[in-house]
Amino acid sequence: MNRIATAVLAAVIGATPILATATTASADQYRNGKRIHTPNYNYNNAPNWSGVGAGFVAGAALGVGAGLLINRPPPVYYAPPAPRVYYAPPPPPPVVYYPAPAPAYYPPPPPPVYYDRGWTEAHVEWCLDRYRSYNPATNTFVGYDGYQHECRGPY
16 A cells, blocks of 8 residues: 555656646737747747656656655664663671770880990090090990991090
Protein backbone atom coordinates (compact mmCIF):
# COMPACT_ATOMS: atom_id res chain seq x y z
CA MET A 1 0.00 0.00 0.00
CA ASN A 2 2.82 2.39 0.89
CA ARG A 3 4.57 1.76 -2.43
CA ILE A 4 1.41 2.42 -4.42
CA ALA A 5 0.80 5.71 -2.63
CA THR A 6 4.41 6.70 -3.22
CA ALA A 7 4.20 5.94 -6.93
CA VAL A 8 0.95 7.90 -7.36
CA LEU A 9 2.33 10.89 -5.46
CA ALA A 10 5.55 10.84 -7.52
CA ALA A 11 3.52 10.71 -10.76
CA VAL A 12 1.36 13.67 -9.70
CA ILE A 13 4.36 15.74 -8.68
CA GLY A 14 6.18 14.84 -11.89
CA ALA A 15 3.23 15.71 -14.12
CA THR A 16 2.43 19.05 -12.45
CA PRO A 17 5.01 21.17 -14.35
CA ILE A 18 4.01 19.61 -17.67
CA LEU A 19 0.33 20.32 -17.16
CA ALA A 20 1.10 23.83 -15.99
CA THR A 21 2.78 24.73 -19.30
CA ALA A 22 -0.19 23.66 -21.41
CA THR A 23 -2.69 26.42 -22.24
CA THR A 24 -6.06 26.49 -23.93
CA ALA A 25 -6.17 26.39 -27.73
CA SER A 26 -7.17 29.56 -29.58
CA ALA A 27 -8.31 29.55 -33.20
CA ASP A 28 -8.63 33.31 -33.30
CA GLN A 29 -5.14 34.47 -34.34
CA TYR A 30 -6.35 37.47 -36.35
CA ARG A 31 -8.38 40.34 -35.06
CA ASN A 32 -9.48 43.15 -37.30
CA GLY A 33 -7.18 41.91 -40.02
CA LYS A 34 -4.09 42.03 -37.80
CA ARG A 35 -2.19 39.05 -36.58
CA ILE A 36 -2.30 38.66 -32.79
CA HIS A 37 0.81 37.30 -31.18
CA THR A 38 0.03 34.43 -28.87
CA PRO A 39 2.65 33.29 -26.40
CA ASN A 40 2.31 29.59 -27.27
CA TYR A 41 3.36 30.07 -30.94
CA ASN A 42 6.59 31.34 -32.46
CA TYR A 43 6.97 33.59 -35.51
CA ASN A 44 6.40 30.70 -37.96
CA ASN A 45 3.04 30.03 -36.37
CA ALA A 46 4.36 26.71 -35.08
CA PRO A 47 3.67 25.57 -31.51
CA ASN A 48 6.34 26.58 -29.02
CA TRP A 49 7.48 23.36 -27.32
CA SER A 50 10.60 24.73 -25.60
CA GLY A 51 8.85 25.14 -22.24
CA VAL A 52 7.47 21.61 -22.32
CA GLY A 53 10.94 20.02 -22.35
CA ALA A 54 12.15 22.18 -19.46
CA GLY A 55 8.96 21.44 -17.55
CA PHE A 56 9.32 17.73 -18.16
CA VAL A 57 12.91 17.74 -16.88
CA ALA A 58 11.98 19.80 -13.80
CA GLY A 59 8.96 17.57 -13.09
CA ALA A 60 11.01 14.42 -13.42
CA ALA A 61 13.65 15.78 -11.05
CA LEU A 62 11.03 16.84 -8.50
CA GLY A 63 9.22 13.51 -8.80
CA VAL A 64 12.39 11.50 -8.30
CA GLY A 65 13.39 13.68 -5.34
CA ALA A 66 9.96 13.40 -3.72
CA GLY A 67 9.92 9.65 -4.30
CA LEU A 68 13.29 9.28 -2.65
CA LEU A 69 12.23 11.36 0.34
CA ILE A 70 8.94 9.58 0.79
CA ASN A 71 10.09 6.03 0.11
CA ARG A 72 13.22 6.00 2.22
CA PRO A 73 13.90 2.90 4.32
CA PRO A 74 12.55 2.89 7.85
CA PRO A 75 14.98 3.90 10.58
CA VAL A 76 16.93 1.17 12.30
CA TYR A 77 16.53 1.10 16.04
CA TYR A 78 19.17 -0.42 18.21
CA ALA A 79 18.65 -1.83 21.66
CA PRO A 80 19.74 0.57 24.39
CA PRO A 81 22.98 -0.31 26.13
CA ALA A 82 22.84 -2.21 29.36
CA PRO A 83 22.61 0.00 32.43
CA ARG A 84 25.88 0.76 34.12
CA VAL A 85 26.62 -1.14 37.27
CA TYR A 86 27.84 0.96 40.16
CA TYR A 87 29.54 -0.80 42.99
CA ALA A 88 29.36 0.52 46.53
CA PRO A 89 32.68 1.20 48.24
CA PRO A 90 33.81 -1.49 50.65
CA PRO A 91 32.81 -1.00 54.27
CA PRO A 92 35.44 0.49 56.55
CA PRO A 93 37.42 -1.95 58.66
CA PRO A 94 36.13 -2.47 62.17
CA VAL A 95 37.60 -0.23 64.82
CA VAL A 96 39.54 -2.18 67.40
CA TYR A 97 40.32 -0.53 70.70
CA TYR A 98 43.28 -1.84 72.62
CA PRO A 99 43.75 -1.06 76.30
CA ALA A 100 46.41 1.48 77.07
CA PRO A 101 49.67 -0.03 78.28
CA ALA A 102 50.50 0.30 81.91
CA PRO A 103 52.75 3.28 82.64
CA ALA A 104 56.40 2.36 82.85
CA TYR A 105 58.34 3.95 85.66
CA TYR A 106 62.05 4.08 85.31
CA PRO A 107 64.48 4.66 88.14
CA PRO A 108 65.85 8.20 88.35
CA PRO A 109 69.21 8.84 86.68
CA PRO A 110 72.31 8.71 88.84
CA PRO A 111 73.56 12.01 90.19
CA PRO A 112 76.29 13.74 88.18
CA VAL A 113 79.83 12.95 89.06
CA TYR A 114 82.13 15.92 89.37
CA TYR A 115 85.77 15.25 88.59
CA ASP A 116 88.71 17.40 89.31
CA ARG A 117 89.77 18.77 85.98
CA GLY A 118 93.36 18.88 86.89
CA TRP A 119 94.33 22.28 85.50
CA THR A 120 95.14 25.29 87.50
CA GLU A 121 93.98 28.89 87.31
CA ALA A 122 97.26 29.85 85.68
CA HIS A 123 96.73 27.21 82.98
CA VAL A 124 93.26 28.60 82.17
CA GLU A 125 94.60 32.19 82.06
CA TRP A 126 97.44 31.14 79.77
CA CYS A 127 95.04 29.31 77.32
CA LEU A 128 92.61 32.25 77.32
CA ASP A 129 95.41 34.64 76.42
CA ARG A 130 96.83 32.39 73.73
CA TYR A 131 93.65 31.05 71.97
CA ARG A 132 90.68 33.25 71.28
CA SER A 133 88.29 30.25 70.92
CA TYR A 134 89.40 28.57 74.17
CA ASN A 135 86.58 26.97 76.25
CA PRO A 136 87.56 26.61 79.94
CA ALA A 137 84.76 24.08 80.61
CA THR A 138 86.22 21.53 78.18
CA ASN A 139 89.82 22.80 78.02
CA THR A 140 89.64 22.88 74.21
CA PHE A 141 89.99 25.44 71.45
CA VAL A 142 89.09 25.45 67.74
CA GLY A 143 92.17 25.31 65.56
CA TYR A 144 92.70 26.68 62.06
CA ASP A 145 91.71 23.29 60.66
CA GLY A 146 88.19 23.60 62.25
CA TYR A 147 88.66 20.80 64.77
CA GLN A 148 88.77 21.09 68.54
CA HIS A 149 92.15 20.58 70.20
CA GLU A 150 93.07 20.22 73.84
CA CYS A 151 95.02 23.10 75.28
CA ARG A 152 98.39 21.96 76.70
CA GLY A 153 99.99 24.78 78.49
CA PRO A 154 103.20 25.05 80.55
CA TYR A 155 101.35 25.20 83.85
